[in-house]
Amino acid sequence: MIKQYLLSPGPTPIPNEVALAMSETMIHHRTPQFNKVFEEARQGLKTLFGTNGDVLILASSGTGAMEAAVANLFSPGDKVLVINGGKFGERWLNIANAFGLDPVEVKVEWGKAVKVDVVEKQLNLHPDIQSVMIQASETSTTVLHPVKEIAKLTKNGPLFLVDGVTAVGVLPVPLDEWGIDALVTGSQKALMLPPGLGFIALSERAWQKTKKAKLPRFYFDLNLERKNQAKGSGAFTPAVSLIFGLRASLDMMAREGFDRVYARHARMARATRAAATAMGLKLLAPDSPSPAATGIFLPKGLDADKVLDYLRDQMGVILAEGQDQLRGKAIRIAHVGYMGAFDVITAIAALEMALRKFGAEIPFGRGVAAAQEVLMEALN
Amino acid sequence: MIKQYLLSPGPTPIPNEVALAMSETMIHHRTPQFNKVFEEARQGLKTLFGTNGDVLILASSGTGAMEAAVANLFSPGDKVLVINGGKFGERWLNIANAFGLDPVEVKVEWGKAVKVDVVEKQLNLHPDIQSVMIQASETSTTVLHPVKEIAKLTKNGPLFLVDGVTAVGVLPVPLDEWGIDALVTGSQKALMLPPGLGFIALSERAWQKTKKAKLPRFYFDLNLERKNQAKGSGAFTPAVSLIFGLRASLDMMAREGFDRVYARHARMARATRAAATAMGLKLLAPDSPSPAATGIFLPKGLDADKVLDYLRDQMGVILAEGQDQLRGKAIRIAHVGYMGAFDVITAIAALEMALRKFGAEIPFGRGVAAAQEVLMEALN
Numbered sequence: 082m083i084k085q086y087l088l089s090p091g092p093t094p095i096p097n098e099v100a101l102a103m104s105e106t107m108i109h110h111r112t113p114q115f116n117k118v119f120e121e122a123r124q125g126l127k128t129l130f131g132t133n134g135d136v137l138i139l140a141s142s143g144t145g146a147m148e149a150a151v152a153n154l155f156s157p158g159d160k161v162l163v164i165n166g167g168k169f170g171e172r173w174l175n176i177a178n179a180f181g182l183d184p185v186e187v188k189v190e191w192g193k194a195v196k197v198d199v200v201e202k203q204l205n206l207h208p209d210i211q212s213v214m215i216q217a218s219e220t221s222t223t224v225l226h227p228v229k230e231i232a233k234l235t236k237n238g239p240l241f242l243v244d245g246v247t248a249v250g251v252l253p254v255p256l257d258e259w260g261i262d263a264l265v266t267g268s269q270k271a272l273m274l275p276p277g278l279g280f281i282a283l284s285e286r287a288w289q290k291t292k293k294a295k296l297p298r299f300y301f302d303l304n305l306e307r308k309n310q311a312k313g314s315g316a317f318t319p320a321v322s323l324i325f326g327l328r329a330s331l332d333m334m335a336r337e338g339f340d341r342v343y344a345r346h347a348r349m350a351r352a353t354r355a356a357a358t359a360m361g362l363k364l365l366a367p368d369s370p371s372p373a374a375t376g377i378f379l380p381k382g383l384d385a386d387k388v389l390d391y392l393r394d395q396m397g398v399i400l401a402e403g404q405d406q407l408r409g410k411a412i413r414i415a416h417v418g419y420m421g422a423f424d425v426i427t428a429i430a431a432l433e434m435a436l437r438k439f440g441a442e443i444p445f446g447r448g449v450a451a452a453q454e455v456l457m458e459a460l461n
Numbered sequence: 462m463i464k465q466y467l468l469s470p471g472p473t474p475i476p477n478e479v480a481l482a483m484s485e486t487m488i489h490h491r492t493p494q495f496n497k498v499f500e501e502a503r504q505g506l507k508t509l510f511g512t513n514g515d516v517l518i519l520a521s522s523g524t525g526a527m528e529a530a531v532a533n534l535f536s537p538g539d540k541v542l543v544i545n546g547g548k549f550g551e552r553w554l555n556i557a558n559a560f561g562l563d564p565v566e567v568k569v570e571w572g573k574a575v576k577v578d579v580v581e582k583q584l585n586l587h588p589d590i591q592s593v594m595i596q597a598s599e600t601s602t603t604v605l606h607p608v609k610e611i612a613k614l615t616k617n618g619p620l621f622l623v624d625g626v627t628a629v630g631v632l633p634v635p636l637d638e639w640g641i642d643a644l645v646t647g648s649q650k651a652l653m654l655p656p657g658l659g660f661i662a663l664s665e666r667a668w669q670k671t672k673k674a675k676l677p678r679f680y681f682d683l684n685l686e687r688k689n690q691a692k693g694s695g696a697f698t699p700a701v702s703l704i705f706g707l708r709a710s711l712d713m714m715a716r717e718g719f720d721r722v723y724a725r726h727a728r729m730a731r732a733t734r735a736a737a738t739a740m741g742l743k744l745l746a747p748d749s750p751s752p753a754a755t756g757i758f759l760p761k762g763l764d765a766d767k768v769l770d771y772l773r774d775q776m777g778v779i780l781a782e783g784q785d786q787l788r789g790k791a792i793r794i795a796h797v798g799y800m801g802a803f804d805v806i807t808a809i810a811a812l813e814m815a816l817r818k819f820g821a822e823i824p825f826g827r828g829v830a831a832a833q834e835v836l837m838e839a840l841n
Contacts, residue, residue, distance in 0.1 A: 082717035082725075084801030104484065337462035345462075395840050397801060421464030421777060423807040426829075430806045434833055438840060445833040446826030449806075453814055453825040460775050460818060 083397035088428045090220050090247060090374040090401055091269040092276055093418035095326075099273055102329035103322040110321055116313025118328050123310065125331030128339065130264055130282045131255025137306045138327070139279040140320045143246040143267025146279030148176055149301035150242050150263040154212065154287060156295035157181040161212040162203055162239070164195045168221035168404050169244055173214040180296050185210065191222045191406065192376070194369035197230045204234060212240040212262075217248030221404045223376035223413055224366040225252075232259045240287055246270060247373035249280075250334065251346045251417055262287040268323060270373070271346075273330045273419040277323045345459070346372040349416035349425050352455035356429040359451035360436075360443050365403070365411050373417040376403065377432075378410055380441045385409050388435050398431040422456040463777035468808045470600050470627060470754040470781055471649040472656055473798035475706075479653055482709035483702040490701055496693030498708050503690065505711030508719065510644055510662045511635025517686045518707070519659040520700045523626040523647025526659030528556055529681035530622050530643040534592065534667060536675035537561040541592040542583055542619070544575045548601035548784050549624055553594040560676050565590065571602045571786065572756070574749035577610045584614060592620040592642075597628030601784045603756035603793055604746040605632075612639045620667055626650060627753035629660075630714065631726045631797055642667040648703060650753070651726070653710045653799040657703045725839070726752040729796035729805050732835035736809040739831035740816075740823050745783070745791050753797040756783065757812075758790055760821045765789050768815050778811040802836040 087094050108114050119138075126136035139145055155161070159182050163173045166189030177184040185207055189195045195215070204210060213235050217228045228243055235241040240262040245254050249264065250271025256264045261284065268278035281303065283291070291304055300317065309316040334342050350372040357364055357377045365376025379385045385402065386409050392398045403411030414428045429448040436443050467474050488494050499518075506516035519525055535541070539562050543554045546569030557564040565587055569575045575595070584590060593615050597608045608623055615621040620642040625634050629644065630651025636644045641664065648658035661683065663671070671684055680697065689696040714722050730752040737744055737757045745756025759765045765782065766789050772778045783791030794808045809828040816823050 082713055082722075082801075084799065084804070086801075086803055333462055342462075398803070419464065421466075423466050423778065423811060424464070426806060426810045427803040430810075430829060430833060431803060434837055434840070437837070444830065446830030449810060449829045450824065450826030453810060457814055457817065460814070 083395070085397045085399065086424070086427050087399050088415055088420070088424060089399050090413060090415035090417055091267070093270060093273060093415065094420065095275060096273055096330070096333060096419045098333060099326045099329045103326040105322070105325050107321060110314050110319050115321065119313050119319070119324060122324055122328045122331060125328065125335065126280060128335070129250060129331065131253065132257045132282050134282060134285065135307055135310065136280055136282040137303060137310055138315065138319065138324065139281065139301065139306070140277065140317065141279040142276055143244070143265060143279050144172065145301065146265035146267070146281040147172065147244055149279070149281055149298070149303055150265055151176050151180050151182070152296045152298040152301050153291045153303045154240060154263065154294050155180065155182055156293070158183055159211045160185060160207060160209050161214060162187060162200070162207070162210050164189060164200070164213070164215040164226065166193065166195060166222060166224060166226070167191055167216070167219040169216045169219055169246070173244065177214070192224060192365045194224050194226050197227055197234070200231050201234055204238065210239045212242055214242040216244045217254050218251065218371040218373050220247045220374060222366055223371045223374045225369045225371045228254065228261070229259050232261055236260045240290060247371065247417055250342065251373045252343050256282050256284065260284070268327065271418050272327065273333070274323060274326050277320050278327065345421070346416060348455060348459055349420060349422070350375055352425045352452040353414050353416060353428065355455050356448035356452040360433065360448040365407070374401070374413045374415040376407070376411050376413045379412060380436070383436070383439050383441060385412050388412065388439055391438065392431055392435050396431050396435065398427065400428065422459070425452050425456065463775070465777045465779065466804070466807050466811070467779050468795055468800070468804060469779050470793060470795035470797055471647070473650060473653060473795065474800065475655060476653055476710070476713060476799045478713060479706045479709045483706040485702070485705050487701060490694050490699050495701065499693050499699070499704060502704055502708045502711060505708065505715065506660060508715070509630060509711065511633065512637045512662050514662060514665065515687050515690065516660055516662040517683060517690055518695065518699065518704065519661065519681065519686070520657065520697065521659040522656055523624070523645060523659050524552065525681065526645035526647070526661040527552065527624055529659070529661055529678070529683055530645060531556050531560050531562070532676045532678040532681050533671045533683045534620055534622070534643065534674050535560065535562055536673070538563055539591040540565060540587060540589050541594060542567060542580070542587070542590050544569060544580070544593070544595040544606065546573065546575060546602060546604060546606070547571055547596070547599040549596045549599055549626070553624065557594070572604060572745045574604050574606050577607055577614070580611055581614055584618065590619045592622055594622040596624045597634055598631065598751040598753050600627045600754060602746055603751045603754045605749045605751045608634065608641070609639050612641055616640045620670060627751065627797055630722065631753045632723050636662050636664065640664070648707065651798050652707065653713070654703060654706050657700050658707065725801070726796060728835060728839055729800060729802070730755055732805045732832040733794050733796060733808065735835050736828035736832040740813065740828040745787070754781070754793045754795040756787070756791050756793045759792060760816070763816070763819050763821060765792050768792065768819055771818060772811055772815050776811050776815065778807065780808065802839070805832050805836065
């Protein structure tokens with residue numbers, strides 16, 4: 082037995098309270114009993130998304146919710162501006178291409194946030210742009226993009242589509258207040274659930290736009306879902322046990338207090354960055370880091386994939402790899418969802434030990450101590 | 462939400478694999494289906510107890526199994542030698558008194574192991590002693606007593622009763638090989654189960670002794686249980702779901718390998734002691750420490766109970782208090798059952814932080830680094 086410590090940016094650990102809720106007796110989804118659970122989850126999601134409008138629950142991954150946004154809002158050939166600063170920026174691009182849109186790509190160096198003035202320039206250059214698509218938190222590069230600022234640019238112009246997969250529940254992304262037009266997330270991050278649910282909320286003007294959007298959709302027909310979900314279930318069979326779990330996780334977050342949830346994530350991220358810096362390691366996204374995960378370059382000459390395999394197989398500690406051009410060079414430590422101070426400590430202590438194993442000369446306890454200093458701040 | 466990290470010497474964390482086994486559909490206990498589960502658990506227990514004889518499963522706590530040993534082996538007025546070096550030594554004494562035995566007490570300073578020659582002297586002084594009663598690991602003082610050595614003294618003399626509650630599954634306590642006459646444990650320690658099961662194994666000469674023992678027993682009638690459990694269930698209703706979990710936990714231990722289970726506990730204990738020492742803290746049992754838990758004196762002037770309350774309520778880290786005369790002065794960190802390297806790190810990092818909060822000047826990371834050095838030894 083090697084005890085497992087799951088510290089990846091999704092799936093994330095499941096609280097027992099949520100696991101127990103998902104183990105409730107299976108019920109039929111066209112019943113008042115299920116309608117009640119569903120309605121309570123819907124209300125919780127509105128708070129989480131910062132909207133008075135509907136948040137729709139889909140039996141899909143987060144990518145399904147991204148596709149739903151595109152399929153319901155556009156017509157073939159629509160020009161859209163895609164901020165592409167990582168694997169999930171690429172995903173917006175791939176969806177746009179798959180559906181025959183005309184994407185204008187804003188390439189952003191991995192590890193950097195997009196600059197607001199670059200977006201502004203593109204919008205001025207292409208007045209026929211129908212939409213800006215972005216990640217709030219680009220999980221692959223652990224970057225936080227300036228969503229609030231870009232929303233100011235799109236307010237009376239193109240629709241602003243935000244992939245909030247490692248942002249919603251990690252930091253405030255209030256749809257109504259900021260003027261986001263479509264906000265999506267998945268269940269396996271801050272919501273502390275297994276994968277299997279996608280979520281999407283639209284602004285009122287986005288709902289208007291759906292009426293003119295000509296792209297084909299059936300499973301992800303959001304107007305059909307909106308009508309049905311208001312009646313307490315959904316157009317197709319909902320993922321019943323995950324929705325039991327969703328109600329429980331939203332309840333846990335409400336009891337903790339959303340402000341405290343956000344503060345906890347911010348603190349865990351700061352502690353991780355402080356630890357990496359104290360260990361003499363370079364951050365992947367030093368300027369605009371995401372509070373959901375921290376990318377760290379390993380010392381030159383070390384194969385990050387081998388270090389990660391070692392952490393997983395010999396130490397039971399599951400961190401995430403760098404993707405594409407970062408593969409073998411960087412790792413990512415998540416601090417999203419059901420994680421606390423000592424999960425950060427575990428990640429750092431394990432990294433210190435693995436790096437020594439691979440020959441890096443970093444004194445034990447140095448990163449841990451830097452993390453402890455930050456984590457202490459939360460203690461009264 | 463403050464995420465909980467349970468690091469107490471029982472109850473201990475439950476692996477998901479065990480929790481899932483306990484969630485199996487309830488079945489009737491007088492069925493071939495249950496008999497099979499029960500029989501597989503019985504076989505696993507024989508390996509764990511190091512005996513070819515029966516290990517009986519009781520629906521009770523570990524104390525119930527201690528009482529069963531006394532009630533089945535003695536007659537009123539029997540003289541017994543009780544090694545009393547802590548709360549659980551006292552428990553043998555209390556049971557002996559409650560059943561009208563004539564206990565001779567060997568008081569041992571808390572934090573020390575009993576000396577073999579002291580036991581030998583008492584046995585010579587009282588040739589009519591029927592039994593020696595001891596803890597293998599005295600959980601309250603985190604001391605390991607010299608069970609193997611004392612067993613040599615009792616081999617052809619008095620019965621040797623060993624409370625193995627935080628020893629069985631933590632270190633080897635082979636009943637047949639060492640010549641123990643009664644070995645008991647409970648479910649909520651190394652067996653990684655919730656509380657609710659007691660276990661007892663007797664030597665062949667102890668089984669002979671039961672026939673002459675006149676103390677009253679009904680629920681804990683071990684001959685009745687032995688006969689019924691051989692048929693695949695037990696005299697009374699067994700704790701069905703706990704026994705499902707027991708089969709799963711024994712299977713986990715067998716897959717890890719019992720030698721590796723023992724080595725893991727020894728290593729976690731050494732790491733904890735190294736950390737405490739590096740932090741300048743005094744160990745409660747420096748000379749003969751238990752591998753199940755480590756007692757640590759806090760710096761003078763600190764109220765240990767307040768530190769523990771703070772760890773639990775503000776940090777979510779559950780350690781154990783010192784008992785009786787140690788109350789307020791010492792704490793205990795457990796490393797028993799479903800625990801791994803990073804549970805030790807969590808305990809030490811949390812203690813460093815709590816001690817700073819209470820004014821002790823211990824640099825962050827110093828204890829953690831010492832623990833890391835020891836924990837590294839297990840890594841290839």
